[in-house]
Amino acid sequence: ELTGAYGVVLNAPTKNELISEMKERLDIPIIITIVSEKEDFESRIKAGVSIFNVSGGANTTNIVRQIREKHPYFPIIATGGPTPESILETIRAGANIITYTPPPTGKIFSEMMEVYRHKITEELSTNK
Template identity: 55%
Template sequence: MDIPIVCTIVTEYMDIQERLDAGVDILNVSGGKDTAYIVSRIREKYPDVPIIATGGPTDETILAAINAGANAISWTPPSNGELFRRKMDKYRDKEREKFMQEHQGMTIEEVEDLEEHRD
């Protein structure tokens, strides 16, 4: 059975040739904001080495890694905090919509202004 050896590269200062000489088959680049840059540097020197790159959380960072020469991308999923923020944003939007439906499309500020002028 032939199992490929994958080595994670986290900075452009790591010795790639040393790792390839040791038997590494695939490079997994995980360099944070520098991932695309690291991929491009590796691709220049080693055009045939398979590269997996962490694409980051956005379409832009994923495309940057692909354009830099990555053969495959691993996607960075949203954090628990980001998922919770999205859930709370939906809840807030739902409550705002409910309020506005009950008050003829007016915002809370408009309702308060109207009430102030009634007095």
């Protein structure tokens, strides 16, 4: 905390007792990863969690929705999924922040190179 930490992210299996101990000693947000709708959200909040980080795969939107119904103002970070539609669905479910894993660099560059090749081929064809 004294060297510039802005928060701490804990994995889903972290026990509430440890969260409570950390909350007593730290003055930064504690973020817990939520992977199931069966999680006891209330006990996590009581233990000292400041933010939920929902990472439930295909079930993320449902988990976000359940949290939001019970805790309308609690901060939620959530994985948005692979498509613009899934990201919007997660936002509509109540996520405040979306985390996104972009496509690998190789895929991005291969798509760019394909556009370049097509453009150059067209230009060379029209210049003949």
